[in-house]
Amino acid sequence: xxxxxxxxxxxxxxGKKILNGLDLVVNKxxxxxxxGPNGSGKSTLAYVLAGKDDYxxxxxxxxxxxxxxxxxxxxxxxAKGVFLAFQYPIExxxxxxxxxxxxxxxxxxxxxxxxxxxTPEFLxxxxxxxTKLSIxxxxxxxxxxxxxxxxxxxxNEILQMALLEPKLAVLDETDSGxxxxxxxxxxxxxxxxRSPERASIVITHYQRLLDYIVPDIVHVLSRGRIVKTGxxxxxxxxxxxxxxxxxxxxxAE
Amino acid sequence: xxELTLMRNAAEQQLAAEWQQAKDTLPGAAPLRAAAFQRFASxxxxxxxxxxxxxxxxxxxxxxxxxxxxxxxxxxxARARDAGALIGDIDARRLVFVDGAFVPALSDLxxxxxxxTIRPLAQALAQDDPLTGRYLGKVFATDDPAVALNxxxxxxxxxxxxxxxxxxxxxxxxxxxxxxxxxxxxFTRSLVVIEKGARAMLIESHxxxxxxxxxxxxxxxxxxxxxAHVDHIKLTREGEKALHMSSLMADVGAHARxxxxxxxxxxxxxxxxxxxxxxxxxxxxxxxxxSLLRGREHVDTTMVVEHASVGCQSREVxxxxxxxxxxxxxxxxxxVQPGAQRTDAKMASHALMLSQDAEADNKPELxxxxxxxxxxxxxxxxxxxxxxxxxxxxxxIPQTEAEALLIQAFVGDAIEGIEHAGLREALIExxxxxxxxRG
Numbered sequence: 001x002x003x004x005x006x007x008x009x010x011x012x013x014x015g016k017k018i019l020n021g022l023d024l025v026v027n028k029x030x031x032x033x034x035x036g037p038n039g040s041g042k043s044t045l046a047y048v049l050a051g052k053d054d055y056x057x058x059x060x061x062x063x064x065x066x067x068x069x070x071x072x073x074x075x076x077x078x079a080k081g082v083f084l085a086f087q088y089p090i091e092x093x094x095x096x097x098x099x100x101x102x103x104x105x106x107x108x109x110x111x112x113x114x115x116x117x118x119t120p121e122f123l124x125x126x127x128x129x130x131t132k133l134s135i136x137x138x139x140x141x142x143x144x145x146x147x148x149x150x151x152x153x154x155x156n157e158i159l160q161m162a163l164l165e166p167k168l169a170v171l172d173e174t175d176s177g178x179x180x181x182x183x184x185x186x187x188x189x190x191x192x193x194r195s196p197e198r199a200s201i202v203i204t205h206y207q208r209l210l211d212y213i214v215p216d217i218v219h220v221l222s223r224g225r226i227v228k229t230g231x232x233x234x235x236x237x238x239x240x241x242x243x244x245x246x247x248x249x250x251x252a253e
Numbered sequence: 254x255x256e257l258t259l260m261r262n263a264a265e266q267q268l269a270a271e272w273q274q275a276k277d278t279l280p281g282a283a284p285l286r287a288a289a290f291q292r293f294a295s296x297x298x299x300x301x302x303x304x305x306x307x308x309x310x311x312x313x314x315x316x317x318x319x320x321x322x323x324x325x326x327x328x329x330x331a332r333a334r335d336a337g338a339l340i341g342d343i344d345a346r347r348l349v350f351v352d353g354a355f356v357p358a359l360s361d362l363x364x365x366x367x368x369x370t371i372r373p374l375a376q377a378l379a380q381d382d383p384l385t386g387r388y389l390g391k392v393f394a395t396d397d398p399a400v401a402l403n404x405x406x407x408x409x410x411x412x413x414x415x416x417x418x419x420x421x422x423x424x425x426x427x428x429x430x431x432x433x434x435x436x437x438x439x440f441t442r443s444l445v446v447i448e449k450g451a452r453a454m455l456i457e458s459h460x461x462x463x464x465x466x467x468x469x470x471x472x473x474x475x476x477x478x479x480x481a482h483v484d485h486i487k488l489t490r491e492g493e494k495a496l497h498m499s500s501l502m503a504d505v506g507a508h509a510r511x512x513x514x515x516x517x518x519x520x521x522x523x524x525x526x527x528x529x530x531x532x533x534x535x536x537x538x539x540x541x542x543x544s545l546l547r548g549r550e551h552v553d554t555t556m557v558v559e560h561a562s563v564g565c566q567s568r569e570v571x572x573x574x575x576x577x578x579x580x581x582x583x584x585x586x587x588x589v590q591p592g593a594q595r596t597d598a599k600m601a602s603h604a605l606m607l608s609q610d611a612e613a614d615n616k617p618e619l620x621x622x623x624x625x626x627x628x629x630x631x632x633x634x635x636x637x638x639x640x641x642x643x644x645x646x647x648x649x650i651p652q653t654e655a656e657a658l659l660i661q662a663f664v665g666d667a668i669e670g671i672e673h674a675g676l677r678e679a680l681i682e683x684x685x686x687x688x689x690x691r692g
Binding site: 099 | 666
C-alpha cells in the first residue's frame with residue numbers, strides 16, 4: 001500500500017479552479033520533488049494535504065496509508081503523520097516556542113495513544129535537534145517565530161519536523177529566501193529524517209535545493225496537473241530549459 | 254432638602270434615604286461627606302447621555318440601591334478566610350475586609366517593617382488622622398458621581414503609609430470579600446501614601462459570592478512621591494449579580510516608577526475607573542489591564558491619564574477577551590498639559606471576540622496642549638486569527654487547545670508586564686483555568 005495516494009484531485013478556492021485532476025503516488029522511503037512555475041498549484045497542493053479549510057475539494061480523493069483524509073481536521077492529519085513545512089511560517093506572539101513544541105508533541109502522542117514525554121526527555125530531544133540546526137536557546141524562549149529572520153523561521157520549521165518525526169513531510173518552498181549556508185542546514189535536517197519508513201514531498205520552484213536533497217522522483221506541475229514525471233535528471237533539464245514548454249503543452253490541450 | 258428634588262429613579266431615592274439615615278453615624282469626615290453627597294445629588298446617577306458613562310448607563314443598570322452592608326457575622330467572616338486566592342501562593346501581608354469592614358482576626362498586622370504604618374480607615378476618620386485629613390479625596394479632583402458616592406458613604410478600608418526611603422518587601426494584599434447572605438451596598442475607601450524614594454507593592458482582591466445580590470463601590474487614593482517605585486495590582490472576581498464600581502485616583506511625583514494592572518475575571522457589571530496624574534518630571538508608568546468576560550458580563554474600563562510635567566513616559570495596554578453575550582468597554586483619555594514637553598505616551602486597547610454576540614466598545618482620546626510630544630493610540634477588535642489556528646492545528650494541536658493557547662497569548666501580552674514573577678504565573682494560570690471552562 002502506498003503511503004500517500006492522490007487520485008484525480010480537483011480543488012477550488014473561491015470558485016477558482018486550482019488543481020485539475022492531479023494524480024500522485026508516494027511510497028515509503030521515497031523523496032519526491034514537485035516543481036512548477038508560479039501559480040501552477042504547488043502551494044495549494046501543500047495546503048490541501050495539511051487540511052486548510054479555505055480549499056474546496058470538488059472531486060477526487062486523498063488516501064494516507066489507505067485512509068481518506070479529506071474529512072479529517074488538520075490536527076488529526078498531523079497526528080497520523082502528515083507534516084507541512086510552511087513557505088511563510090507564522091509568528092505567534094505570546095506563545096513561547098518551547099510551550100508550542102511541547103503542546104504539539106504531546107497532543108500528537110496523546111492522539112496516538114502514547115504517553116506524554118517527561119520534561120527531561122522532552123528537553124533533551126529539543127536540545128539535540130536545535131543544536132544540529134544552529135537554533136540557540138534564546139530563540140526557543142521567544143514567542144514562536146517572533147523576531148526570527150527568514151532563515152531562522154525555516155530552521156524552526158525543520159526543528160518542528162525533527163521533533164514530530166512525521167511519516168510524510170511536505171516542504172513548501174522551504175528554500176525560498178535562504179542563503180546557501182542556511183540551505184545546507186535545512187537540507188541536512190531533511191536528510192537526517194530520510195528512512196525506509198518515511199517519505200517527503202519537496203515543493204520548489206528552483207532546482208538548487210535538489211542538489212542537497214536529492215529526490216528519487218521529480219514531477220512537473222502545471223495548471224493544476226502533473227504533466228511530466230521523471231528521475232532526478234528532470235530537475236536539471238528544467239533548470240536548463242525552463243517551464244515554458246510545459247505551460248504551452250497544457251494550453252494546447 | 255433641595256437635593257431630593259433632582260432625584261428621579263428608585264435607586265436615587267433609596268440612596269437619598271440611606272444618606273439621611275446614615276450620615277450621622279458614618280465615621281468622621283462629615284463636611285467632606287456632605288459636600289460629596291451634594292455633588293452626587295446635583296447630577297444623580299450617570300446615564301448614557303453623560304459622555305463618560307455612555308456605554309455603562311448606571312441609571313438603567315442600577316435598578317435599586319441596596320441597603321448599607323451590616324458588619325459581618327461569624328459565617329461571613331469564615332467564608333472570607335480563603336478569599337484572595339487569585340494571587341496563588343505568593344507571600345503577602347493580608348488585610349481582610351469582609352462586607353466592607355476590617356476584620357483584624359483575618360489580617361496580619363504583626364511585625365510591620367520599618368517605615369510601614371497601617372490602620373483601618375474607619376478608625377483614622379473617627380480620630381481625625383492627619384494623613385486622611387491631608388490627602389483623602391484630594392489626590393485627584395473629580396466630579397465623578399461614583400467617586401462622590403464613595404466619599405459620602407465610605408465605611409472602612411486601609412490607610413497605609415510608607416515612610417521616605419523605606420522598602421516594603423512583602424506585597425500588601427488588601428482582600429475585599431462580599432461574603433454575607435443579604436443584599437448589601439459596600440463602600441470601601443483606602444488611602445496609600447508612598448513617600449519619597451520608598452518602594453511597595455499593593456494588591457487589591459475584590460470578590461464575592463455568585464448568588465448574592467450586592468453592590469460594591471470602592472476607591473483608592475494613591476500618592477506616589479518623587480523617586481518612589483510602586484506596583485499596584487487590582488484583581489476583580491465578583492459574583493454574576495454584582496455591580497462593582499472602582500476608582501483609582503493616583504498622583505505620581507518625579508522620577509517615579511509606577512505600574513498598575515487591573516485584572517477582571519468575574520463580574521456582573523464592573524466599572525473600573527482610573528484617574529492618574531504625572532505631576533513630576535521623568536516618571537515611567539505602565540498602565541495595563543486584562544479582562545476575561547463571558548455570559549452577560551459587562552466590564553467598563555474608563556481611564557484619564559494626565560501628563561502634567563515634562564519627560565514622563567506612559568504605556569497603556571488593555572486586553573479584553575469577550576465570549577457569549579458579554580460587553581467590554583474601554584475609554585482612555587490621555588491629556589498632555591501645557592508645558593509637559595517630551596511626553597511619551599502610547600495607549601493600546603485590543604478586544605478578542607470569541608462570540609458573534611459579544612460587543613466591544615473602544616474610545617481612545619488624546620488631548621494635547623504641548624508641542625514636543627510623542628503620543629499614539631491603537632484600538633482593535635477581532636476574532637481568533639484563522640491562519641494562526643491553522644498553523645497550530647497543522648502541528649497536531651486540536652481546535653480547543655489551539656484556541657486556548659491563542660487566548661492565553663493574547664492576554665499574556667498584558668500580564669507579562671507584571672514585575673512579580675509569582676503573581677504573573679498565578680494570573681496566567683487563572684487565565685488557563687478560565688479558558689478550560691469555556692462552554
